[in-house]
Amino acid sequence: MQKLLFYIIICLSYTKIAFGQDKLSYDEFINIVRKYHPVAQQAALQTEIAKAELQSARGAFEPSVYFNKNEKQFGGKHYYTYLTSELKVPTWYGVDFKAGTENNQGQYTATELTKGRSSFIGAQVALGKGLLIDKRRAAVRQAREMVSYSDEERRLILNDLLYEATSAYYEWQNAFFVKQLADSLLQTNLRRYDFIKNGVILGDRPAIDTVETLAQLQSFEFQQTEAQQALNNAGFELNNFLWQENEQSYQLPSTVQPNPTRISQPLMPLSDYMTTLPTHPKLRQAQIKSNVLSIEKQLKFQSLLPTLNLNYNFLNKDYGFIAEPNLFQNNYKWGFTIGMPLLLREARAEYRKANLKIMQQSWENRILFTEQQNKVNSYFNDAVQLQRQLEIYQQTVNSYQRLYQAEITKFINGESSLFLVNSRENKFYEAQQKLISLQTKVAKSIIAIDYAAGRLAQ
Secondary structure, eight states, X not given: OHHXXXXXXXXXXXXXXXXXXXXXXXXXXXXXXXXXXXXXXXXXXXXXXXXXXXXXXXXXXXXXXXXXXXXXXXXXXXXXXXXXXXXXXXXXXXXXXXXXXXXXESTXXXXXXXXXXXXXXXXXXXXXXXSSOOHHHHHHHHHHHHHHHHHHHHHHHHHHHHHHHHHHHHHHHHHXXXXXXHHHHHHHHHHHHHHHHHHHHHTSSOXXXXXXXXXHHHHXXXXXXXXXXXXXXXXXXXXXXXXXXXXXXXXXXXXXXXXXXXXXXXXXXXXXXXXXXXXXXXXXXXXXXXXXXXXXXXXXXXXXXXXXXXXXXXXXETTOSOSOOOTTTSSEEEEEEEEOOSSOHHHHHHHHHHHHHHHHHHHXXXXXXXXXXXXXXXXXXXXXXXXXXXXXXXXXXXXXXXXXXXXXXXXXTTSSOXXXXXXXHHHHHHXXXXXXXXXXXXXXXXXXXXXXXXXXXX
């Protein structure tokens, strides 16, 4: 009867311990990190800052209104009173429209000014340098690219954050499973120790067996405290990624457990990861840098062209704008400015520098793509090999379990000793620990492929 009871105790030692009600799944954890972690919030602000910069650059094309009054009274004489108003409307295509009124009065009004009330409407256009692009348009286009760059920076920061958070979750999950295993074996050895003591009292077991059993029990007590320490530390590390909606950090209760329904995500074919690799935030940022340099090159090319600015104003007495439709017969003012450096040393040097920067960035883009491609290949290779190792070691654990159970059967039949049972149990326990560690490594290696391909922030 005692031998049968001992066998039942051993078999019960490897039944699963039921999970508590409070569980934190991987998906729930990652959603919390995405929504509430300060780093994720800060990353989103970078895009908002870039949008503000774009809005600032667009201010160069904002219509503006000016009012100006100058008056001079001296020695009892009214020299002049100038009252002007003007509306300027810059456009994207290099044509600036303007309209305004003038009221010039006084004995000493400047001869080039029209005395009395008058109005004008006109435009200024660049027909040489600045025709296709100028500093204002370049600033807006580059600011638009920087919005995309900042959004990729947000994705890059989020990709790093989610990878670190995932690693912390899998380490916490690993520590929990090891602690669960240690708890199970400790309870088994406690029951075994009580069983052996009773056997010694009844005279069925030699007294030395209590020492053997106690040593095994104390060994598992020590390992259980180590497992508890590792679980506590893993929980503290996990707390770094847990924040609440009110921007307060959150301490995970010790009763919360990982949800074991998904230890790791499935490994996809390598081609699927490679297909999404060009969308990696780093590679997208590199392409955006090339776009910005290309805009700079277009602007520098304008410096090679001559300056040719044409302006025309249609004039009218009083404050009416459509009195005479003949633009070049009467009541108009026009002019042009033309010029260019004779040797173009600065312009040629700046344009050459712009070309060289594009070539330099092109090589950097190729290097970066190759590095990311090899990183994906490396992580994928690790995942494949670790999965293979896990399959092999699962069979090894099954073999250790059969050896352990066979040793128990021999012990019950009087063909083995407690020392051999303990030895088999230790080997079986170490194998289970390593199996849990391998499961964690597989999970982390698969998520590392998504990290290398920039898929975590999608």
